[in-house]
Amino acid sequence: MKLYSLSVLHKGATKSNLLKSAYDLSSFSFFQRSSVQEFMTFTSALIVERSCCLRPAHSAYLCHVYVRNDSLSAVVIADSEYPQRVAFTLLDKVLEEFSRQVDSIDWPSGNPETINYKALDIHLAKYQNPREADAMTKVQAELDETKIILHNTMESLLERGEKLDDLVQKSEHLGNQSKAFYKTVSTVVTVDWALRFKLSLHFRLNLGYF
Numbered sequence: 001m002k003l004y005s006l007s008v009l010h011k012g013a014t015k016s017n018l019l020k021s022a023y024d025l026s027s028f029s030f031f032q033r034s035s036v037q038e039f040m041t042f043t044s045a046l047i048v049e050r051s052c053c054l055r056p057a058h059s060a061y062l063c064h065v066y067v068r069n070d071s072l073s074a075v076v077i078a079d080s081e082y083p084q085r086v087a088f089t090l091l092d093k094v095l096e097e098f099s100r101q102v103d104s105i106d107w108p109s110g111n112p113e114t115i116n117y118k119a120l121d122i123h124l125a126k127y128q129n130p131r132e133a134d135a136m137t138k139v140q141a142e143l144d145e146t147k148i149i150l151h152n153t154m155e156s157l158l159e160r161g162e163k164l165d166d167l168v169q170k171s172e173h174l175g176n177q178s179k180a181f182y183k184t185v186s187t188v189v190t191v192d193w194a195l196r197f198k199l200s201l202h203f204r205l206n207l208g209y210f
Contacts, residue, residue, distance in 0.1 A: 002027065004077045005040045006090070006124045008098050008117070009048050010107040011071040016048040018173070019102070019110050022120035024128070035178040042173040044075040066091040072099055072107060086130040094123055 007021040021041060025033040043063065051067050062080055064087040067073045074091040101117055102110070168179060 001081045001083075001128075001130060002079045003082060003124055003128055004079075005037075005044065005075070006077075006094065006120050007041070007044045007075045008094060008120070009045060009073045009075065010110075011048050011051070011067055011073050012108060014049075016045045016073065017108060017110070018045055018112065019107065019115045020098070020112050020117050020120055022124045024124055034175075038174045038178040040077055042168070042171050044077070045171075045173055046167065047075060048073045062087075064088065064091060066095065068095060070099075070104070072104075074098075083130050086127065090123060090127045094120070 003024060004027075005021060005023045008019045010017045010019060018041060021044075023037050023040065025036055028036050044065075047063055047065050048067060051065060051073075062078055062082070062084075064076045064078065064084065065073065066075075066088065072095055074095050076087050076090060078087060097119060098117055102115055106115065168174060171179075
C-alpha cells in the first residue's frame with residue numbers, strides 16, 4: 001500500500017488553484033521524479049476542476065478527491081490497495097485543519113509559496129501505514145454521508161472536442177521538460193500517470209454533484 005501525493009486546492013469557477021502539496025516519489029527513478037510530480041499536480045488540479053462530470057471505471061491507481069461545499073478541495077493519489085475509508089479520513093482531516101489555519105480569503109489566489117501550512121508532509125508520511133491511521137478515524141457515520149464512485153481514465157475528464165495533448169501543453173503545472181517527455185515517450189511511468197489514472201471521487205452528499 002502506498003500514498004504518492006497529497007494536495008490541497010481551491011475549486012474556482014473555471015479552474016482550480018493549488019494551495020499546498022506533498023509528495024513521496026521514492027518508488028520512482030530519480031530522473032523521472034520531477035516529471036512524475038508535475039503530472040500528479042496536473043492530474044490533481046484537472047480532477048478538481050472536472051469533478052462533476054466523470055464516468056465510472058476501475059483501476060490499479062486511484063485519485064481520492066474530496067470537494068467541500070466551500071470549494072476547498074483535497075486530492076490524495078494512492079495505489080488500489082490503499083483503503084478508501086482511510087484515504088477519505090486523511091482528506092477530511094487535512095481540509096479541517098487547513099481551513100482552521102489558513103484564512104478563506106487566501107484560498108482563491110494563494111500558492112504553495114505563500115500559504116503557511118506545513119503539515120502535509122507529516123500527514124503523508126504518517127498515513128503511509130493505514131493501520132496506524134485507522135486508530136484515529138472518525139465515526140463510521142461520517143462515511144455514510146459519502147458517495148464513492150470509481151471513475152474512468154483521464155479521457156473522462158475531457159469535454160467534447162477536447163484533447164489531453166492540448167491540456168498538457170496549456171497546463172501551468174507542467175514544465176517544458178515534462179511536456180516534451182509526455183510527447184516523446186509513451187511507455188514510461190509519467191505517461192501512465194497521465195493516461196491510465198482511474199479516479200475515485202469522494203463527495204459529501206450536500207455538494208449537490210449527484
